[in-house]
Amino acid sequence: xxxxxxxxLNVSYGAIRAVxxxxxxxEEGEIVTLxxxxxxxxxxxxxxxxxxxxxxxxxxxxxxxxSLIGIPAHTIVSKGIALCPEGRRVFTGMSVQDNLDMGAFTxxxxxxxxTIEKVFESFPRLKERRNQSAGTLSGGEQxxxxxxxxxMSKPKLLMLDEPSxxxxxxxxxxxxxxxxxxxxxxxxxxxxxxxxxxxLSVADRxxxxxxxxxxxxxxxxxxxxxxxxxxxxxxx
Amino acid sequence: xxxxxxxxxxxxxxxxxxxxxxxxxxxxxIAKMLNFAHGDxxxxxxxxxxxxxxxxxxxAIAAVLLAVVGCTVLGIVVERLAYKPLRxxxxxxxxxxAIGVSYFLQNAALIIMGSDPKSFSSIISLPALRLFDGKLxxxxxxxxxxxxxxxxxxxxTFFTTKTKMGKAMRACSEDRGAATLMGINVNSTISMxxxxxxxxxxxxxxxxxxxxxxxxxxxGSMPGIKAFxxxxxxxxxxxxGAALGGxxxxxxxxxxxxxxxxxxADAVVFAVLIVMLLIRPAGLLGKDIHxxx
Numbered sequence: 235x236x237x238x239x240x241x242x243l244n245v246s247y248g249a250i251r252a253v254x255x256x257x258x259x260x261e262e263g264e265i266v267t268l269x270x271x272x273x274x275x276x277x278x279x280x281x282x283x284x285x286x287x288x289x290x291x292x293x294x295x296x297x298x299x300x301s302l303i304g305i306p307a308h309t310i311v312s313k314g315i316a317l318c319p320e321g322r323r324v325f326t327g328m329s330v331q332d333n334l335d336m337g338a339f340t341x342x343x344x345x346x347x348x349t350i351e352k353v354f355e356s357f358p359r360l361k362e363r364r365n366q367s368a369g370t371l372s373g374g375e376q377x378x379x380x381x382x383x384x385x386m387s388k389p390k391l392l393m394l395d396e397p398s399x400x401x402x403x404x405x406x407x408x409x410x411x412x413x414x415x416x417x418x419x420x421x422x423x424x425x426x427x428x429x430x431x432x433x434l435s436v437a438d439r440x441x442x443x444x445x446x447x448x449x450x451x452x453x454x455x456x457x458x459x460x461x462x463x464x465x466x467x468x469x470x
Numbered sequence: 471x472x473x474x475x476x477x478x479x480x481x482x483x484x485x486x487x488x489x490x491x492x493x494x495x496x497x498x499x500i501a502k503m504l505n506f507a508h509g510d511x512x513x514x515x516x517x518x519x520x521x522x523x524x525x526x527x528x529x530a531i532a533a534v535l536l537a538v539v540g541c542t543v544l545g546i547v548v549e550r551l552a553y554k555p556l557r558x559x560x561x562x563x564x565x566x567x568a569i570g571v572s573y574f575l576q577n578a579a580l581i582i583m584g585s586d587p588k589s590f591s592s593i594i595s596l597p598a599l600r601l602f603d604g605k606l607x608x609x610x611x612x613x614x615x616x617x618x619x620x621x622x623x624x625x626x627t628f629f630t631t632k633t634k635m636g637k638a639m640r641a642c643s644e645d646r647g648a649a650t651l652m653g654i655n656v657n658s659t660i661s662m663x664x665x666x667x668x669x670x671x672x673x674x675x676x677x678x679x680x681x682x683x684x685x686x687x688x689x690g691s692m693p694g695i696k697a698f699x700x701x702x703x704x705x706x707x708x709x710x711g712a713a714l715g716g717x718x719x720x721x722x723x724x725x726x727x728x729x730x731x732x733x734x735a736d737a738v739v740f741a742v743l744i745v746m747l748l749i750r751p752a753g754l755l756g757k758d759i760h761x762x763x
């Protein structure tokens with residue numbers, strides 16, 4: 235059984251159907267990426283898995299063999315799923331340390347203290363700035379904080395929504411290096427990206443989302459070579 | 471000496487406003503709503519304390535505790551019944567509901583306690599403080615009110631900056647969605663804030679009626695509105711702002727009463743609000759809203 239199994243997922247905003255019956259799987263230890271244009275339903279999918287949005291009836295989300303449908307949103311993180319949301323959404327009025335503490339809200343303090351050392355290993359810059367207010371960090375640092383905060387819950391599945399958005403190319407490189415490192419340490423990752431080139435180069439498998447439906451799927455390396463993907467998402 | 475007396479009385483009245491304003495500001499910070507029924511919780515607290523002493527014969531401390539517990543429960547119940555169903559409704563709907571709750575509480579008190587003013591005997595039976603050979607007399611109520619305000623202020627600051635629940639509260643006030651992703655139960659956090667705010671309102675009610683001993687169903691409305699003014703003056707959403715705004719407003723009111731005229735004192739208080747909104751809408755300690763993209 236896959237770690238995460240999505241079947242016939244439908245999500246609507248009022249009368250607008252944003253996600254139209256998609257199905258996909260994420261196996262333990264994989265990086266799976268959802269790529270697609272703006273408005274394809276990528277963020278909606280992640281937000282629904284995280285519990286922030288409710289899917290329409292008959293949608294199935296199964297994690298670790300347990301259904302996530304209908305359980306309160308704030309209990310999802312303790313099941314082992316963490317979402318690093320689009321636009322980072324760090325708590326700008328709180329210190330870096332407090333942001334990370336919030337990431338471990340559902341865990342006890344002793345366990346969290348262990349995890350924070352690991353997070354500081356992955357993101358040394360956060361350690362330097364631990365007492366600084368998160369609002370004063372640069373965009374790249376805020377992204378690192380958002381990722382570190384998500385890792386504080388010690389998730390089995392880390393969902394990253396547009397981690398490279400709005401960052402300078404050099405920082406995009408750095409963020410993807412970190413994603414590779416987290417993966418090599420055994421973290422399962424579900425990655426949503428508009429930067430299809432980068433996403434496909436780090437992922438094991440990929441799904442292409444087009445206006446709420448999966449139009450293509452397969453090993454990331456194959457999609458990287460696929461003419462239709464090249465044309466639509468890789469600039470030629 | 472007269473100025474000093476007025477200053478101290480102003481600080482005392484201001485401390486009551488500050489305690490009420492803290493409730494206003496915390497609820498606004500988390501629930502993003504102006505709870506206009508907050509002032510009436512003060513009145514309920516004062517009535518509970520009054521009844522506990524006059525009818526049940528409880529000692530003062532027990533009566534105050536009963537008032538705090540009663541108002542805390544009231545705050546939670548009101549939030550659950552009146553505001554929670556409107557969580558995703560436009561803010562105007564919530565505002566109107568809050569005004570409705572305010573009228574409901576006032577009229578419920580009118581039915582239960584009657585319209586005749588009750589004379590609230592001060593629960594504080596300590597001797598007054600006499601300084602400068604008796605030239606400056608400060609009543610024990612005044613001293614206790616100021617002390618209570620400082621204690622509440624320090625406790626709340628500690629709670630919101632040092633404890634896990636307090637930090638979670640701030641996280642909810644910044645971004646409910648992100649807070650939910652952390653595993654924070656936003657609904658129970660909002661409930662907790664209403665509990666804290668209403669418990670504080672009970673303390674404010676007892677202190678207010680100890681200083682101004684007439685208790686009526688409308689007793690809470692004027693102090694409630696002034697505390698709201700204080701919260702805006704200090705910067706709504708800011709805890710130190712509420713305390714500063716409350717104390718300043720109390721001093722302004724007492725000085726206006728002493729040197730301008732009793733009738734016009736309230737007008738002066740609200741004029742301060744208008745001037746503040748014109749000059750610095752974010753309030754004295756309010757943050758200018760800017761986001762880094």
